[in-house]
Amino acid sequence: MTDTTISADAELLLQTRGLSVHYGGVTANADIDITVGAGEIVGLIGPNGAGKTTFVDAVTGFAKSSGEVLVSGQRIDRASPHRRRRVGMARTWQAGELFADLTVEQNLAVAVQRVGLRALVTDVLNGSRPAAGVVEKALDVVGLTDVADRRPDELTLGQQKLVGVARALVGDTRLVLLDEPAAGLDTHESLAFGDELRRIAATGVGILLIDHDMSLVLDVCDRLYVLDFGRVIASGTPTEIQDDPAVVAAYLGSAEVEADTHAESANEAGTPPTTESSTTGTDAGDTGGESR
Numbered sequence: 225m226t227d228t229t230i231s232a233d234a235e236l237l238l239q240t241r242g243l244s245v246h247y248g249g250v251t252a253n254a255d256i257d258i259t260v261g262a263g264e265i266v267g268l269i270g271p272n273g274a275g276k277t278t279f280v281d282a283v284t285g286f287a288k289s290s291g292e293v294l295v296s297g298q299r300i301d302r303a304s305p306h307r308r309r310r311v312g313m314a315r316t317w318q319a320g321e322l323f324a325d326l327t328v329e330q331n332l333a334v335a336v337q338r339v340g341l342r343a344l345v346t347d348v349l350n351g352s353r354p355a356a357g358v359v360e361k362a363l364d365v366v367g368l369t370d371v372a373d374r375r376p377d378e379l380t381l382g383q384q385k386l387v388g389v390a391r392a393l394v395g396d397t398r399l400v401l402l403d404e405p406a407a408g409l410d411t412h413e414s415l416a417f418g419d420e421l422r423r424i425a426a427t428g429v430g431i432l433l434i435d436h437d438m439s440l441v442l443d444v445c446d447r448l449y450v451l452d453f454g455r456v457i458a459s460g461t462p463t464e465i466q467d468d469p470a471v472v473a474a475y476l477g478s479a480e481v482e483a484d485t486h487a488e489s490a491n492e493a494g495t496p497p498t499t500e501s502s503t504t505g506t507d508a509g510d511t512g513g514e515s516r
């Protein structure tokens with residue numbers, strides 16, 4: 225496996241060491257070591273059920289875990305989800321619906337309140353970061369200032385997805401964990417969404433990106449980790465990942481085994497092997513769920 229580390233000059237925002245999660249007899253995460261640096265987009269991919277959402281749950285305090293979670297060098301693995309939010313880490317949820325009756329701005333304001341009224345009051349009393357500016361700043365980062373007073377149904381799907389990201393960015397978020405933020409976007413929208421993620425990362429925010437859209441993930445990520453059955457089976461740059469036999473095997477799963485079996489029996493019978501297994505690692509994400 226490639227030794228995947230952030231570039232030497234990037235500030236380390238997230239580090240997990242031996243992170244494990246067990247649900248009864250199921251090992252959903254096993255000894256996961258992952259890093260995300262400031263300004264980086266790091267992908268976390270794997271077939272359905274590989275443990276991606278569990279990892280985000282564990283890092284953000286929504287799943288009981290063992291091992292270490294450090295944000296900006298600070299151990300947070302025993303802290304409540306609320307306290308973890310206060311160290312500048314936020315997440316999105318797979319079903320991240322917006323409030324339909326609220327404007328974009330109001331959707332973000334609700335998220336500010338979730339960060340904690342006490343925190344906001346403290347900030348105001350300290351004369352730092354006025355609460356009113358927090359929403360505007362998040363809207364600006366994702367390029368949605370012009371639609372701040374619109375309701376979600378007046379936005380494109382891509383813009384709605386960005387509101388979900390902006391909600392996670394309100395406050396002093398430096399590290400954001402995005403769980404399938406581009407689900408449902410078509411190729412064109414997904415490309416534009418990827419451009420926005422790059423813009424967000426360029427502000428110094430570290431992004432952990434989970435998505436089944438392989439073209440988005442391979443295009444936008446600096447580095448990737450691949451999970452299978454709760455373990456990291458590969459890590460590296462998008463190019464390295466695509467060429468990794470373990471990754472191709474994990475995604476193709478039984479389909480590849482079946483194809484190999486066909487080839488072997490065809491050879492034994494003295495006939496040429498079939499060419500059914502021509503799927504590449506690049507588009508294997510679409511088939512990941514079916515191989516289980």
Ligand SMILES: Nc1ncnc2c1ncn2[C@@H]1O[C@H](COP(=O)(O)OP(=O)(O)OP(=O)(O)O)[C@@H](O)[C@H]1O
Pocket residue numbers: 247250251252270271272273274275276277278279
């Ligand atoms: N709350 C839970 N209780 C019991 N088992 C769980 C729970 N959450 C997840 N699991 C199991 O843990 C494993 C990892 O699931 P997880 O949802 O993290 O995978 P995933 O990679 O995010 O999948 P997907 O791509 O389908 O979202 C699966 O076997 C799943 O059934």
